[in-house]
Amino acid sequence: MRHPPRSGLLLVGAAVALVGTAIAPTVTASGATPACTVEYSVTNQWDAGFQGSVKITNNMASVSSWSLTFDFAQGQEVTQGWNAKWSQSGTSVTAANESWNGSLASGASVSAGFLASWSGSNTAPTGFKLNGTACNVDGEPTPTDPPPTDPPPTGEAPKLHVSGNKLVDASGATRRMLGVNRSGGEFMCVQGYGIFDGPVDDAAVEAIADWKANTVRIPLNEECWLGLSNIKPEYGGANYIAAVKDLVAKVEAHGMTPLVELHWSYGQYTGNSAGCSDVHATCQKPMPDAQYTPSFWASVAGTFKDDPAVAFDLFNEPYPDRATSTTTQAWTCWRDGGTCPGISYEVAGMQDLVDAVRGTGAKNLILAGGLAYSNDLSQWLTYKPSDPTGNLVAAYHVYNFNTCASESCWNSTLAPVAAQVPLVAGEIGENTCSHGFVDTVMKWFDDRNLSYLGWTWNTWDCSSGPSLISDYDGTPTSYGIGLRDHLRALNG
Known part of the structure; x- marks a missing residue:
């Protein structure tokens, strides 16, 4: 059905179901602010695949383009992605900005998502780098397996x-x-x-x-x-x-x-x-x-x-x-x-x-x-x-x-x-x-x-x-x- 106009309908509050869910693994920094932080999440996982996302925060000077790199440890392979140009060579994954989201001011964040395959174990990637600079360097917690769906x-x-x-x-x-x-x-x-x-x-x-x-x-x-x-x-x-x-x-x-x-x-x-x-x-x-x-x-x-x-x-x-x-x-x-x-x-x-x-x-x-x-x-x-x-x-x-x-x-x-x-x-x-x-x-x-x-x-x-x-x-x-x-x- 093609919907009627919503302007009048949406002035009233709507009950929203927001159900808590574990999003893991997430890698964050502690202590002094690092040059950049990356939050990595697995939002869905099934027998041979999963859906993941990265939230990148730039704490350095503003950049007009960005490229995030990281390494999968156990054979995971990115198959599709969005909000970034995704590529992979061996275990090394690269997410480069799209034409419309390349500008990243100091303190600003950008998120991108992907689908990937996995087998055996699906531990979080390591070695996050933004434009070649290491992220999360002041106390990276040990990645853990994501919970089952x-x-x-x-x-x-x-x-x-x-x-x-x-x-x-x-x-x-x-x-x-x-x-x-x-x-x-x-x-x-x-x-x-x-x-x-x-x-x-x-x-x-x-x-x-x-x-x-x-x-x-x-x-x-x-x-x-x-x-x-x-x-x-x-x-x-x-x-x-x-x-x-x-x-x-x-x-x-x-x-x-x-x-x-x-x-x-x-x-x-x-x-x-x-x-x-x-x-x-x-x-x-x-x-x-x-x-x-x-x-x-x-x-x-x-x-x-x-x-x-x-x-x-x-x-x-x-x-x-x-x-x-x-x-x-x-x-x-x-x-x-x-x-x-x-x-x-x-x-x-x-x-x-x-x-x-x-x-x-x-x-x-x-x-x-x-x-x-x-x-x-x-x-x-x-x-x-x-x-x-x-x-x-x-x-x-x-x-x-x-x-x-x-x-x-x-x-x-x-x-x-x-x-x-x-x-x-x-x-x-x-x-x-x-x-x-x-x-x-x-x-x-x-x-x-x-x-x-x-x-x-x-x-x-x-x-x-x-x-x-x-x-x-x-x-x-x-x-x-x-x-x-x-x-x-x-x-x-």
Whole structure:
């Protein structure tokens, strides 16, 4: 869903879940101020990879460019990075400034992050040097192994996987994903207001469960997850990841499936139907970017790979068809990425993102939405990405103002897809403050035993952006009452 304006909505305070998490190892100085300090953190770690970051503080004279070097001791290898030009020769790693963050005044700091592989042990690097000058020289503590990632939550959420064109749980019983979207994690952090829009404590999640929802879709922001430099530290990186993990755990504790989804991403697009001109992740872009999105999904998959109850939705609403001149170009861009006509940044295709997830060893369920803001699945089967696990699902969005918003369109374009793979309507809604349209959608999907999630569990004006509730205790709007009563009738 493309969001309504936020200016009025964000004047009120929002409850922000900031869950403490160990960030180790961290190397800091003590005693007299050294020439430079480097704080090194491992924010995520999985079987063969990890996500790390460095915060560099320059205590010398101002510099117009910088280069940080350090040595890994046990065969770790940097595979991707951001906020710096990363390279590695043997055990020696170099992070050199980008064109936009080279100036580093005395007392100023800069942060950069990376993904890397490891095996055996993953001790902290040593020998940090900034422009050749040793950092942390007056009492470097001995590096220690980072703690293992938190164990997966022990809720009762089903462990879904694909069987033919159905979703089934671990026992083989057919399941449907029926629930709501919980918006906020995609925009609050990048706008500097918090992490979630409204409360996400146990009572707030219990209110969703009280509607008899069994799935909660959680939109995310890749810059916030990766902790890029334009995000306030309190709302990005480790704090953001911890808050998302905490919400996922609460959703599972109430027996519901958490569906984590990439909503807003990096990349400047000013072409047809552009949502913003900003290079940063402040709106819906036509396609994921190759610079950060594979890193985002590798990190997310690494975080949740040991919890098969978590499902992944690769990209909210692709619309390369608005940028390209032909349908073939649009679908090719959608699957393969690269240099796409009409899109100025390098694109990560759906195959790239599937590969990024599966490269971590994660076997979690994956959803992939089609063209036209996920409203067009007409050639989804033709361009379907390859998934070695066979756990790929077609995602679809429909609102009363979409092109494909009639039973005749659903019969001609959705039914053939649903005959071969599971189909999930990740967003359904209408901007009428009523529920006549979603009632029609739900009946069509019910008749075919398919899945759908209402947009959105947020207290906005239901006419400017379809909002299911007027209060986080679960009080429905005149639009939301249709979904609530229907879910209770199905699952009550």
